Amino acid sequence: MKTKNTSKFIVYALNIMISILILGPILYTLGVSFMTPEQIFEYPPKLIPRSLYIKNYKEALEIAPIGRFIFNSFVMSVAITAGQIITGMLAAYAFSFMEFKGKKFLFILILSTLMIPGQAVIIANYLTISSLGLLDTFRALILPYLTSALGIFLFRQFFLSIPKELYEAAVIDGCGNFRFLISVVIPLAKPAIGSLGIYTFLHAWNMYMWPLLTTNRDGMRTVQIGISMLENVDSQAFGPVMAGIIMIILPSIVAFILGQKQLIEGLTAGSVKS
Numbered sequence: 001m002k003t004k005n006t007s008k009f010i011v012y013a014l015n016i017m018i019s020i021l022i023l024g025p026i027l028y029t030l031g032v033s034f035m036t037p038e039q040i041f042e043y044p045p046k047l048i049p050r051s052l053y054i055k056n057y058k059e060a061l062e063i064a065p066i067g068r069f070i071f072n073s074f075v076m077s078v079a080i081t082a083g084q085i086i087t088g089m090l091a092a093y094a095f096s097f098m099e100f101k102g103k104k105f106l107f108i109l110i111l112s113t114l115m116i117p118g119q120a121v122i123i124a125n126y127l128t129i130s131s132l133g134l135l136d137t138f139r140a141l142i143l144p145y146l147t148s149a150l151g152i153f154l155f156r157q158f159f160l161s162i163p164k165e166l167y168e169a170a171v172i173d174g175c176g177n178f179r180f181l182i183s184v185v186i187p188l189a190k191p192a193i194g195s196l197g198i199y200t201f202l203h204a205w206n207m208y209m210w211p212l213l214t215t216n217r218d219g220m221r222t223v224q225i226g227i228s229m230l231e232n233v234d235s236q237a238f239g240p241v242m243a244g245i246i247m248i249i250l251p252s253i254v255a256f257i258l259g260q261k262q263l264i265e266g267l268t269a270g271s272v273k274s
Contacts, residue, residue, distance in 0.1 A: 033243040056239035069226040077204040088151030096159035194262025
């Protein structure tokens with residue numbers, strides 16, 4: 001019993017330490033974003049502002065069009081997330097419930113693309129998008145990421161946990177593939193959908209290199225490029241920089257908080273078969 005309590009104490013202590021290491025910089029950034037320039041350079045440094053100095057946020061919006069960056073990133077992230085969910089689900093359904101020649105080979109071929117780093121194909125993707133005349137458009141940001149091998153794999157593993165007898169009974173009752181997918185599979189696959197959705201949204205929101213290559217106008221830039229623009233301002237303007245960073249990271253934090261339950265359920269739902 002004593003050993004068990006000691007183990008719990010160690011686990012809780014480690015969790016608290018890790019939480020402080022993760023949340024510390026975010027909370028400090030939030031505090032500095034509401035401090036006056038005098039408060040920021042006080043010694044010893046303070047974590048809590050004496051008053052809410054919102055001028056930093058106004059100045060951040062003047063330095064860079066952060067509102068436009070957030071809108072662009074939101075449109076791009078939502079479109080990429082929807083595309084990967086739809087294409088991943090359709091492909092995974094075929095690999096799980098349908099029989100055709102070369103199914104295993106094709107699935108292994110798709111999985112093998114996970115071993116190819118994104119940097120290896122980014123130039124080829126750029127040349128393709130450029131030759132199509134799509135630079136500086138939402139299509140350039142979205143099209144190369146509308147499907148992913150990870151999404152197909154995640155959905156397939158989840159679909160394999162659905163009893164085959166359920167599919168066979170639906171076929172006997174005259175239920176087609178599309179109706180079975182919509183009426184039976186999708187309601188059961190909500191954890192997997194939520195998991196892939198949150199993961200994909202956060203990944204798309206944090207993309208930097210691809211938007212940097214395919215956009216030239218501020219009107220099409222995304223939030224990660226916006227952060228780099230804030231870093232180029234006056235080195236003493238810490239308040240506006242921190243305010244801009246808070247505005248940029250807030251949507252991704254909210255998305256993770258709202259979807260963390262689905263993310264965990266989706267990652268574990270297909271791991272054990274009943």
